[in-house]
Structure formats: structure tokens, C-alpha cells
Amino acid sequence: MSLHHSDDPHLWNLESELRMFALDGPPVSRRTVIKTGLVGAAGAMLAHSPLARAITPAPAPAPTVNPKAKSVIQIWLWGGPCHIDTFDPKPAAGADYTGPLNGVLSTNVAGIQIGELFPLLAKQADKYSLIRSMTHGSNAHETAAYMVQTGRASGGRDVFPGVGAVVSLFKGYDAGYKGLLPPYIVLTELQGRFSESGFLGPKYKPFATGGDPGQARFVVEGVVAPGISDERQKARRELLHQLNTLERATTRGDARLGAFGQCEQDAYEMILGDAGKVFDLSQEKGDVRERYGSNTFGQSCLMARRLVERGVPYVTINHKGWDTHKQHFQIMRRKLPELDRGVATLLEDLKSRGLLDSTIVWVGGEFGRTPKVLWEPPWNGGRNHFGRVFSTLIAGGGFKGGHVVGSSDARGEEVADRPTHPCDLIASMYELLGIDPEARLPHPEGADVRAIPTVAADVQRGGRLSEIM
């Protein structure tokens, strides 16, 4: 690292860099750094801070020219939805494969058929494409979720960041995002750290809303506090400021206290300012809310639309409950209609508001499920994990609708045509988002890591999704 040399050309940008990272509160004061000019001890001291990362082999966090997509809505079906009950039906494979869900629906695109529980999505097929040849081969939830959302193989020392964290690096505050809403939001709970910020650290973790958008009032954790009036909020904030004895005693200042104060201001922008109003779903007309479905998932889709409308670059809906080893078909009959309504309405609504062209909608889980139904005990009609082939729905933001990419074999057990690896989908999304696949990620130890793994990194790939771009 070149930190020890005061002729480092990046040094001249130091003040602005420091301002950029003020929230992160590097463990030294601004003055400290400026005075030492980053030589010797102070340089070494800074070596791991985000500040140093920004100065040394920093990525250029400005997206490339004219990105088609501005935002991503990731509908994450945690647990692994069955491909053949959803987007890759196999009625000809017989009841051992289809179970009771042996019907198919023709869609508004000739030649594309989907599962029988998706009547609303069947009318929207011109807006999305289906990838039926997703594959990575892992049947373990965490590893598969990691592979699907990072595009990397597991193993080695590093834990890589997921797509959301990378997007919030390249389209968030570092790239001039000015919104008061966090650039990466998850509805409503974190899904697990491996799929999130990885080595990029907590700054790029999503903001988890908590609460339930399906309730009469969506109580976003930290933003909405029912029963505490704005007057009381203001009064007790005033009290807090009177009791900040430690800050007052620290007459020479402390960078950490400065960052602490700034974070408080930002928090109150959400609590008392306009930023937090986006979460008030009662501002939507009753029939709009109903169209999305009066349940947590449907209202999450509506919430996601409101967020991208306000420029949030990445929203994840963490939709759980797809790990159906037992009671698979009963659960599908309950969950698939909700999924159908929420996603179909979201696509339609985005389209009618002119947002679909700039918003990627990505629907899928970490793997599919065993195509052959497990009738024997203890499963009694369940399906297990299946990473060899599975399906993903992708729409908007420059992805063409009405296409099918790749295919599985007659029983949905192998990729028949055009294997598509997680890395292919992610690289294609980055391209549409204007993120240079060669851009370096700020690695804490300065390792050379690119947004998309280099060919040498031994990650399997099937190539850009040119069919639908």
C-alpha cells in the first residue's frame, strides 16, 4: 500500500474523502489525518479504515454511462421454491413429478406455459422472462444462497458481498446518491449475513425495516413509534442534548463523537422529517392496496414499489417459507396465489407508472426442489433441496419480457440447454445497472477483487444473458 508515501496523489482528495466517510467515523479525527499527511504511524493506523480503503485501490464508484436500470427489486424466496410447480411445469412427467399440481396455464405469450396456480402472472408474461436453466449444484441452503447472491463459489478466506451490497456501493452514497432513505433496504428481516455485505462491512448492509406491512400500520423499526407524539419526540431530544455531558467535557473534539452526532441527525430525518413518510402505506388508495393482496407479501411488493419510486437503488423482499420438505402441496396452494398476485400486480403497476424500464425485478430462491415427489415417510408428499437445475423470473430494467432462457430436461432433473450460472445473471444485471464488471471492490486487505469474478477465479459461467438484453 502506498499509504506511507506523502506523494500519494490520492492525498489531495483527502478532505472530501473524509467527509464522504464521516458517518463511518474513522478512528482518528480529521485534523489528525490532515496534520500528519498520512505518514508513519498515522498511515499505519489508518490502514484498515474505510478511509484508507477509499484512498488506496478505491473503486470508481460512479456507474458507467447511461445505465438502463436504476433500481432492483429482489424477491427472495428463501428456502427454495420448486421449479416445476412454478415456472417450469412438467405435466408430461406424470403424477410422481407433478403431484396434484398437474395443470399448466398458457400465458399471453405464445409458447410459454407456467404453473396452474399463477393465473395473474400468466397475463403478464410479456413483461418478464424465465430462466429455466439456473444451476450451481449445491443443496445446502446457506452455501446455495451465498452462491446465488454473490455469484461466487464458497470456500477460501473471503466472504464476498451480495448483489445488494455491491449495488449500494456503486449506486449508493459513494456514487452521489442523495436520498435520506438508505440505499439498500430489506423488507422486513435480514436474511443472513452471507448474502449481504460480506467483506464490504456493515456500511453496505441493508436497512431491515422490521414490522409488518400487512398490518394496518407498518411500524418500521426505529422510524415509526406509535403513541409518541412529534412534540414529545422533540422535547426529549432536547433533554438528551442537555445531558450530553461527555461531549461537552471533550472540548478538543473527537471524531467518534462527531460521527455519533451526525448519525443522530440522520436518524431524526427519518423519525421526524419527510423521509420516513414513504413507509405510510395508508397514503395509497384502498383499491391499490387490495390489488397487491391483503397480506404481508403483497403489501411488501407495494412498499417496494414506493421505495424505488423514491429512488432507492436496491430493495429486497425477504419472502420466507419455501423449504417445503413436508406438506409441500398444501403450502404451495397457500403461498403461490399470494406470490402470483403480488408479483403480477407489481409488474403491472411498475409498467403503468413508467418504472418497469428502469427497475429490475428478480424473483427466485437459492435452489429448486426435487422434481420427483417424496411420497414416503417422513416426507409424505414433500420435496427436498435441488441445486442442479431451477428457475428464476427476471423482468424490467432493460431485460426483455416474453422469453425463456435455457431449459431443463423432461423431468426437470438436469439442465437440458444453456446452463445459466448465478454469475451470468448477476453480471447481466450489473451491465444494465451500469456497473463495470471490472470495477474493483474495496477489499479490507487490498486484494484485487472485481465486481464480477475474473475468469481466473474459477467460477463457472455460461455467459451474458444476451437473449433477453
Place this chain on the structure above:
Amino acid sequence: MSSHALHPYHGTPHSTRFPFWWFWPVLIAGAWWMEDTRAAEPAAKKGAIVASNPFERPLPPQPQGAIDNAVFAQLARLGIEPAHVCTDQVFVRRVYLDILGTLPTAAEVRDFLLDRQPGKRAKLIDHLLQRDEFADYWTMKWCDVLRVKAEFPINLWPNAAQAYHRWIHTAVRDNLPYDKFARALLTSNGSNFREGPVNFYRAMQSRTPDGIGRTTALTFMGSRAEKWTEAQRTEMAVFFSRLDYKGTGEWKEEIVFFNPEKPLKAPSGKFVFPDGSTAPLAPERDPREVFADWLIRPGNPHFTRPIANRVWSWFLGRGVVHEPDDLRADNPPTNPALLDALEKEMVASNFDLRRFFRTILNSTTYQFSSIPRSEKPEAEANFAFYPLRRLDAEVLVDALNQISGTTEKYTSPIPEPFTFIPEDQRSIALPDGSITSSFLETFGRPGRDTGIEAERNNRVTAAQRLHLLNSTHVRRKIEQGPKLQALYRARGGNREIIDALYYTILSRAPTDQERQAALTYAKQPGIDSRAAAQDLAWALVNTAEFLFRH
């Protein structure tokens, strides 16, 4: 007079029947005054002392011992004025948090402040080093370094993570000397479910000889082997080239063992230790043992220096070499004499870490106030004051629970075998990095992916501020927590409530000014006394003073 005689309710700190703090303010004001005048020069006036802040003693500090001498000499050379020594109120809170990862109760604070015997700081340090929470907290720290986690990407599996944690906990509790601790981890054989330390060799993503070599270098030599030469890494890998793993009939059980059938090959024609000396490897001998014996050999700086530096960084916020796990020739110590003194002390302690802790904790340097008296940029790297550090995620949530008398829910992503998590589980005692909560995730608990110290992230974020200022999670604790509720109902009126909340939350008495601000707040029209008390508790929980170790 002993504090016991003064305080008939000693031992029932959580009693709600009596307002046990009712006569503290007078006594404690006296104690605080006494402390400061004792230290003060004759010319110092009481008025001047009272007018200062509740955090620092009024007089300049004095060095005591080799460690302080090294620090003070360097500060003098650089023209940096050191911070003053912290007050007893700051000290009691600080040592509870630093030694136990636990906030002192109001009663514990009171007992300490009222103790008028000389040497009470040293006495408190000795007492805390023997408490049960010591083993819990330092096991947690070691589990970060040793990557104790059931799930991805470490994938130990719950029973193995528990066995590993249990072994570390026992070692910390029984004060197993650090050299023996390291040797046991490096030379173990057996089942991951039964022999806790074998999990050292499982708790890494890359279980190749090279990957194990890198993990070993990081853990025990404080060195990033990624920065070594290719040849050095290959030579290191040899020591782990005959390690093997095999499954058993039991689900997820794995045996880690020395496999003599694996060939012993010298990549460069000879066997070499990381310091370049020749390693006496022989076909019949487990090379890990040869390596471990070299590592812990008396006077091996590759072993003594990293641990001395690491422990220093745990208490002082940064190593003399920083990062504490990035020792290398081109990353020099900020104060070589200090590092020497620490190394000597480590050797003199025979790797008894409690003894080593005690020496650091009793130093003037450790007891500096967090209020810098120098604007020189080098002050922090030269330990001129105690650095503010946000409480660790686990410590913070435990503190909130302790204050309010509430508990947390933790979950693990692994359904089976079910890990039983008791209702009153303390976060610092969680046995497995996969057992977590959204609070712990939000507040930067480390992923335990690599064992690198910097994985723990204690920076303040806006999301954390939102959570503390306004979440239902924290709000419920403040409004409904049984211990706080008892304080809100305190007899004697607002003044007593204010004092009790200060002792409970900030471990000190309010200043006159603070008491006045709180009283004024409670007298506003339109706010009842209960809401005012809740708002005061809320405000104190949201001060920097609560959120930071200071």
C-alpha cells in the same frame, strides 16, 4: 468503616421494597470529593474540583511501572500532554465493561465509590478477574479469534461449535496458560464432538495445508501469511500436510487426526520454521507437534509479541502494532520500548493472561480519562488518553437487559439439532456465532469468518441510532422493563428517581446541572412524572456516555 456497615441493603441490589439509594447522594458526593482532594495539590480548591467534569481527576497523571514509563517517555518526547487519570466513577464502569463485558449494577457502583480504603482500584480489578462473567466475556473474545460458529462459512455444526466453545470456556475459566492453550489447539486429535480443540482445524473455509498454515499464522503469530513469500507459505504448509479428516457413523461427526501414511515432503529440500531456522521433522512424528514446540518455545518473539500486543489492543483500543493481527517488518510499532516492556511482562507472567491483564489494568496509562488534553494528531496512537469505543453488540444488549430487567430472543438458522437457548441467556455467553438476533447483526457483531479482529465493527451507524432512539425493541425495555418500572415508582419523588436512573444507567451521580435539567423536564406542563422518568431513562440510554466505553 467498611461499606457493608454503611449499607444495610448490601447484597440485595435489586430489591424494590426499599429505595436503597435514598441516602447515597450525600455520601457519594463526599466520596468523590475525597478522592479528588486526596489526589490534589494543597493549593487546589474544592470549588475548582466541583466545577470540573465528572470524568477526570484534576491533577496530571504519574507513571508507575515499566509500561507507563515507556508510554510517558514517548509522550514527553513528542510533546503530547497525557490525559488525566479518570475518576472513580469512570473507573468502576470502565473495568466492569472491559473485564467482564458487563455493566456494574447501581449497588456495585455504590459499594466501590464508598470504599475509602487505599488501593481500592487494584482490589476491584482482582475481584473482577475472578468473577464468572470474566470467563464468559473472554471466551467470547477468543471465539471471535478462533471462529466458533456452526454455520456458513465456517460450518462447524452445532454440537461441534458447542464442544469447541466449552473447551475454550474451561480454559479461560481455569486460566490455562496461553502457551499451553495454543499447543492444545495446534496438536489435538479426535472427534469434533468430543475433543473441542480439534475444531481449530475445522473452523476455516480452506482446510488445505496452505489454508491451515495461514489460519495458524493469523491466530498465533498475528501475521497475515498472504503477505509472506510463496516459499514461506509452502514451508509453513508442510507442518499441516499430514493432518487428516474422516467421517464416522454419526451424522456430521468428524475425526481430525495425524495421518502418518501421508507423505512428509520438503518443498525446498529442507524443513524450515517461519523464522528461517531448521525444523527437525521426522517421518514418525506429527509435524504439528514440532511446530507447536517451536512456536511456544520460551523467548520466541513470533509468539510472545503478538499476544502481548493483542491483549494491549483489547484494553487500549489499538495495538502498539496496529492492526494487532498484522505484524510484519514494514508495519512498525508506534512505541518500540512499550512493545518491549509488554513482551517482557508477558514472559514474566509465564503466559498467565490474568496476571498480564492485571498489570495493564493497574497502569496509569489504562486509567487515563477519555478526554484528550492534547490536540496532537499522534496522541491516540501513543496512548495519551483512553479511546472512546462503542460497546460491543453483545455487551450493549446485555447492558440494556440488565438495566431494564428484560431478556432477548436469539435464533439460529439451523433447525436441527435444536440448540436450546434459555430465556435469560446473556449475549456475551452465546456459545455459537450462528446464534444471533437482528440487534447483534445491526450492531456489528463479527461474522467469525476469518478470525481477523477488524471483523468486529463498532462504528456507529444511522441505523443503530434509529434503533436506540426509536425502535419498539428498545422502547419496550424502557417503558415496560420491570427493573426500570420499579425505579420510576421510587418513593421520594423526582430527585430520587433521577439519581437512581443515573446510577443504574451511567454508573454515576448526576451533576447539579444534569439534575436540574431533569427536574425542569419533569415539571413541564402536560407530562406526567412516569413519562418524564421514562424520557430521562431514554435520554441516558441514548447518550454517548452510555453507548461508548469511556
